[in-house]
Amino acid sequence: MTGPADDGRRHEAKAIPIMEVAARLGIGGLRRAGLEHVGPCPVCGGRDRFGINPHRGLFNCRICDEGGDGLKLVQFVLACDFVKALDYLVGKADVAPDPAVVARRKAKAEAAERKRQEAEAAARARAIRDAREIWHAAQPGEGTPAEDYLAARGVWFPGGWPPTLGFLPDHPYLKFWPGRGTVAWFRGPCLIAACQNPAGKVTAVHQTWLDVGSPGQKAQIIAPDGSLADPKGKKWPAKMVRGSKKGCAIRLTPLGASGVMIMGEGIETTGSALAAGVKPAAAFWAGIDLGNMGGRMLKVPGTRWSGQPDLEDADAWLPPDCISQLAFLQDGDSHPKATRARLLSGLERAAHHSRHPDFMGWIVAAAEGADMNDMRKRELKDAGTA
Ligand SMILES: [Zn+2]
Numbered sequence: 001m002t003g004p005a006d007d008g009r010r011h012e013a014k015a016i017p018i019m020e021v022a023a024r025l026g027i028g029g030l031r032r033a034g035l036e037h038v039g040p041c042p043v044c045g046g047r048d049r050f051g052i053n054p055h056r057g058l059f060n061c062r063i064c065d066e067g068g069d070g071l072k073l074v075q076f077v078l079a080c081d082f083v084k085a086l087d088y089l090v091g092k093a094d095v096a097p098d099p100a101v102v103a104r105r106k107a108k109a110e111a112a113e114r115k116r117q118e119a120e121a122a123a124r125a126r127a128i129r130d131a132r133e134i135w136h137a138a139q140p141g142e143g144t145p146a147e148d149y150l151a152a153r154g155v156w157f158p159g160g161w162p163p164t165l166g167f168l169p170d171h172p173y174l175k176f177w178p179g180r181g182t183v184a185w186f187r188g189p190c191l192i193a194a195c196q197n198p199a200g201k202v203t204a205v206h207q208t209w210l211d212v213g214s215p216g217q218k219a220q221i222i223a224p225d226g227s228l229a230d231p232k233g234k235k236w237p238a239k240m241v242r243g244s245k246k247g248c249a250i251r252l253t254p255l256g257a258s259g260v261m262i263m264g265e266g267i268e269t270t271g272s273a274l275a276a277g278v279k280p281a282a283a284f285w286a287g288i289d290l291g292n293m294g295g296r297m298l299k300v301p302g303t304r305w306s307g308q309p310d311l312e313d314a315d316a317w318l319p320p321d322c323i324s325q326l327a328f329l330q331d332g333d334s335h336p337k338a339t340r341a342r343l344l345s346g347l348e349r350a351a352h353h354s355r356h357p358d359f360m361g362w363i364v365a366a367a368e369g370a371d372m373n374d375m376r377k378r379e380l381k382d383a384g385t386a
Helices: 009-014 018-024 070-078 082-090 099-137 145-152 267-275 290-294 336-353 372-382
Strands: 031-033 036-039 050-053 058-061 066-068 165-177 181-196 202-209 239-243 260-264 283-286 325-330 360-365
Touching: 009 070, 009 082, 018 050, 018 058, 018 070, 058 070, 066 070, 070 082, 099 165, 099 181, 099 202, 099 239, 145 165, 145 181, 145 267, 165 202, 165 239, 260 267, 267 283, 267 325, 267 372, 290 336, 325 336, 336 360
Parallel strands: 260 283, 260 325, 325 360
Antiparallel strands: 031 036, 036 050, 050 058, 058 066, 165 181, 181 202, 202 239
16 A cells, blocks of 8 residues: 555655665765764764664664654654655655754753763763772771782882772672662772872772682682672782773872883783883883873774774874883783784874874884783792792
């Protein structure tokens, strides 16, 4: 059965690939994510909640709670009915969106975006406040199990204990658990590291829960349901950051005047290089994680990890202006290609922003399959000092 508006054109309209419909509607800014093309919703503007699956010929916005085929997409974007959408797609009439509907949607979308930004800013401020409270509560780490933990891993500080490393003897492991919200999974001794932003302000803390019974070991994390690992089999992490870490570093030594900086991901990696006595005048800062050191990468078709920095990422870590030589330490125990790409991206970004005409960056890699800290421990064992 066909209605008066249908007259066989429905099939014609349905035969148009949905990506072509999207292009005609001027929907842009989509990027590939698996089978889908995702990006800002043309109606609500919601970031990454709008997606088109060309294989299935369907779109979906999780904020607008709308979805369907190409004809539905026309109705959705142009705020029109089925008949007008058909007219639009098979070219029998010009269809302009109803300006009143468009204006109403725009106002709604702007209000939603404002609300989202306010909520995001409030959550960030709360996280930073929490981080500062934790940091102010921490005692200096020297002479505590924090020092024992690092010493057992071959890490000590020739120039004195860093004021950025503290300790809390009974610190709650706060984490989200489905159905219960954010709860303390357990409490225990914890190495607390200050993550400082470029201005030197503490905006996050890096927390490492310790097993004081076994020197050099992190605590075994047990979830509220008694599990030791997530459903994918990955052990629950004994390390967690609270606050806003992007652009921050854990400063194990002062900046100094050498212009040289050595940065690993964690305290153990960076501290191993420091304790080994290479480049004693260099600044040793831990970059917290690869995402922070590398920043956002550009998507380059045909490559999984481009190694090219997305220079629009203004929050990624950058070395201070006085740094002319930057060495990133690459651990061999993580995914080598992905890790290397991220580090390269970070070095490229640093070179781009550096004011030094002779800025140099390079990657120092640990042996395949080993982490710097393992190498350090082995080295000490061979030397008979550990
Ligand atoms: Zn939407």
